[in-house]
Amino acid sequence: MKLKILSDKAKAAIEAEFPKYPDKRSVLLGALRIAQNEVGYLSEAAMVDVAEILELTPVQVYDVATFYSLYNLKPVGKHVIQVCKTLSCALVGAGQIIEHIQSRLGIGVGETTPDGLFSLKLVECLASCGTAPMVQINDRYYENLTPEKVDRLLDDLRREGKSAMASGPFQLPVLGGKS
Amino acid sequence: MPKYEPVLLKNMSQPGYTGTLDEYRKAGGYTAFEKVLKGIPPSEVIEIVKKSGLRGRGGAGFPTGMKWSFIPKDHPGPKYLCCNADESEPGTYKDRQLIENDPHQMLEGIGIACYAIGSHNAYIYIRGEFDLGAEIIQRAIREAYEAKLFGKNIFGTGFDLDVVLHRGAGAYICGEETALLESIEGKRGKPRTKPPFPATHGLYQKPTVVNNVETLANIPYIINRGPEWFASLGTQKSAGMRIFCVSGHVKRPGNFEVPMGITLREMIYEHAGGMRGDKRLKAIIPGGASAPFLTDAHLDVKMDFESIAQAGSMLGSGAVTVMDEDTCMIWAAMNLMEFFHHESCGKCTPCREGSAWLLKILQRIETGHGRMEDLDLLVSLSKRIEGRTVCAFGDAEISPVLSTLKHFRAEYEAHIQERRCPFRPNVVLAMAGSH
Numbered sequence: 001m002k003l004k005i006l007s008d009k010a011k012a013a014i015e016a017e018f019p020k021y022p023d024k025r026s027v028l029l030g031a032l033r034i035a036q037n038e039v040g041y042l043s044e045a046a047m048v049d050v051a052e053i054l055e056l057t058p059v060q061v062y063d064v065a066t067f068y069s070l071y072n073l074k075p076v077g078k079h080v081i082q083v084c085k086t087l088s089c090a091l092v093g094a095g096q097i098i099e100h101i102q103s104r105l106g107i108g109v110g111e112t113t114p115d116g117l118f119s120l121k122l123v124e125c126l127a128s129c130g131t132a133p134m135v136q137i138n139d140r141y142y143e144n145l146t147p148e149k150v151d152r153l154l155d156d157l158r159r160e161g162k163s164a165m166a167s168g169p170f171q172l173p174v175l176g177g178k179s
Numbered sequence: 180m181p182k183y184e185p186v187l188l189k190n191m192s193q194p195g196y197t198g199t200l201d202e203y204r205k206a207g208g209y210t211a212f213e214k215v216l217k218g219i220p221p222s223e224v225i226e227i228v229k230k231s232g233l234r235g236r237g238g239a240g241f242p243t244g245m246k247w248s249f250i251p252k253d254h255p256g257p258k259y260l261c262c263n264a265d266e267s268e269p270g271t272y273k274d275r276q277l278i279e280n281d282p283h284q285m286l287e288g289i290g291i292a293c294y295a296i297g298s299h300n301a302y303i304y305i306r307g308e309f310d311l312g313a314e315i316i317q318r319a320i321r322e323a324y325e326a327k328l329f330g331k332n333i334f335g336t337g338f339d340l341d342v343v344l345h346r347g348a349g350a351y352i353c354g355e356e357t358a359l360l361e362s363i364e365g366k367r368g369k370p371r372t373k374p375p376f377p378a379t380h381g382l383y384q385k386p387t388v389v390n391n392v393e394t395l396a397n398i399p400y401i402i403n404r405g406p407e408w409f410a411s412l413g414t415q416k417s418a419g420m421r422i423f424c425v426s427g428h429v430k431r432p433g434n435f436e437v438p439m440g441i442t443l444r445e446m447i448y449e450h451a452g453g454m455r456g457d458k459r460l461k462a463i464i465p466g467g468a469s470a471p472f473l474t475d476a477h478l479d480v481k482m483d484f485e486s487i488a489q490a491g492s493m494l495g496s497g498a499v500t501v502m503d504e505d506t507c508m509i510w511a512a513m514n515l516m517e518f519f520h521h522e523s524c525g526k527c528t529p530c531r532e533g534s535a536w537l538l539k540i541l542q543r544i545e546t547g548h549g550r551m552e553d554l555d556l557l558v559s560l561s562k563r564i565e566g567r568t569v570c571a572f573g574d575a576e577i578s579p580v581l582s583t584l585k586h587f588r589a590e591y592e593a594h595i596q597e598r599r600c601p602f603r604p605n606v607v608l609a610m611a612g613s614h
Contacts, residue, residue: 020343021363022257022383028365029348033307054365067367067524069349070307082308086269087468087514088426088500124351124518125269125468126308129426129498130433139310169197169279169315170272 004045041072077119088129140166191280200322203283211402224295231406232418237391249378264305265354268467270498273422274392282319288395307348351522356389370570413439417483425451427501444478458503466495469575471582507602508587513541519576527568547599
């Protein structure tokens with residue numbers, strides 16, 4: 001059957017995962033990731049295509065797609081800002097960061113800017129509690145944030161599509177207790 | 180010099196160390212894997228790990244060697260090892276540091292664990308948000324294959340091992356071991372009813388061990404330095420070093436690798452530098468969001484499984500969240516309740532519906548609309564969730580509520596009597612209803 005929306009390249013990428021598992025269904029989470037990366041979100045057509053490739057029913061795919069928070073069932077902006085709102089971040093200013101982003105972008109939580117550049121989501125703990133407050137934007141973390149850093153970050157993303165403020169491998173200088 | 184000699188955080192504390200295979204091998208990496216493959220029978224490896232006293236670092240603290248010994252030896256088909264890198268317990272960020280800075284420790288541990296339980300297939304389940312971690316692990320796995328440390332006929336011993344990285348997609352519950360297995364199988368991450376346990380009916384219904392990243396990373400050191408060395412660190416029942424993650428209102432948040440059994444006071448006031456602004460400490464969550472709150476009266480409690488349990492909480496994932504005197508305890512409990520409500524997988528009614536009710540009641544108390552009878556309602560609701568769910572999530576979600584009620588009842592009463600939050604009088608639930 002001809003695929004509705006996914007490219008042959010996406011199909012090949014999904015099929016390349018098959019040898020890693022004894023059954024095709026195990027590829028589902030990865031397949032949805034590949035589909036979302038290509039289409040921008042998980043449209044119905046994309047999910048039907050995934051079902052076709054994995055020999056599942058569309059409802060089996062939809063069932064899983066609606067369970068996990070990283071799948072977007074509706075179109076989102078180019079940069080999806082996920083602000084951690086759980087306790088360790090909230091204790092040191094996540095609320096302020098959320099308010100600041102809302103006022104800077106003029107959108108509420110769950111909304112996308114009219115130019116399609118930014119979406120704002122609040123999420124639960126991202127394992128960055130010692131470098132709070134923080135946000136994840138697409139595939140990178142931005143830590144130890146202040147409203148001023150958020151301004152710089154948004155400017156970077158607007159201007160260049162990326163920012164050098166993204167975290168590299170985990171960095172905290174204190175190890176094994178102080179002397 | 181650190182006060183305690185780090186183990187898992189040692190390599191990465193050397194200037195310039197980036198965790199490549201070459202660097203890891205120069206630091207002695209993969210010698211333990213070679214040693215067991217070439218000369219220690221699997222059953223003996225299990226005995227060594229048992230003797231070390233190593234207990235799971237993910238949260239439950241189950242003895243690792245015993246977990247391995249439950250795998251049936253004569254099982255004909257495949258067996259699996261799953262490394263739990265789904266680090267999601269609020270306050271916890273140690274596995275992320277281990278993965279991003281020295282991933283081969285975990286990979287070597289996986290190799291040794293697989294050999295011990297007779298598995299030739301390992302899956303590393305990493306939370307979907309860890310994009311950088313996934314890239315780093317994938318690179319490390321590739322390095323290990325290229326150096327013939329994974330794959331066929333490792334060290335010429337005839338032992339084969341395939342290691343696959345499996346990425347999650349955003350769900351706290353997938354850190355629960357049977358939910359993790361469901362998720363690898365391409366399903367919703369809903370915990371299974373036990374028994375049967377994963378040791379006999381795990382991934383694809385085959386015998387399976389699920390171990391946390393930090394647990395596995397400890398294995399090579401236990402092999403090389405001996406179980407007696409490991410058992411000599413920490414306390415009698417809580418052996419070894421442990422990486423504690425300190426966050427919240429401290430001057431120097433961070434991951435600190437210390438022997439188990441130091442006091443909360445030493446952790447917070449020495450290692451984490453004390454309270455920000457030198458304020459008074461009000462509350463401590465000593466083991467992640469699932470662990471009941473403690474107070475400044477517990478500062479001299481020792482950080483080992485038994486002592487923390489005796490104090491009425493849980494050592495859990497080793498995440499220590501510290502709150503100062505200006506923190507509203509109802510707000511804090513509500514924040515965690517939002518987390519639990521969002522993350523409840525929905526399988527068990529008491530957990531799914533109960534979390535919504537608990538959250539609603541906390542919200543009305545925090546915004547000045549609470550009633551005195553709400554306090555009894557919180558307790559009776561919690562008691563109807565406790566012990567009535569398939570996994571430990573139900574018991575976890577009631578702990579912030581019950582423990583703040585226990586230690587800070589007067590604060591709840593003040594909210595209700597004054598019809599406002601004494602700490603945040605203009606509260607408008609900025610963080611609520613956000614999902």
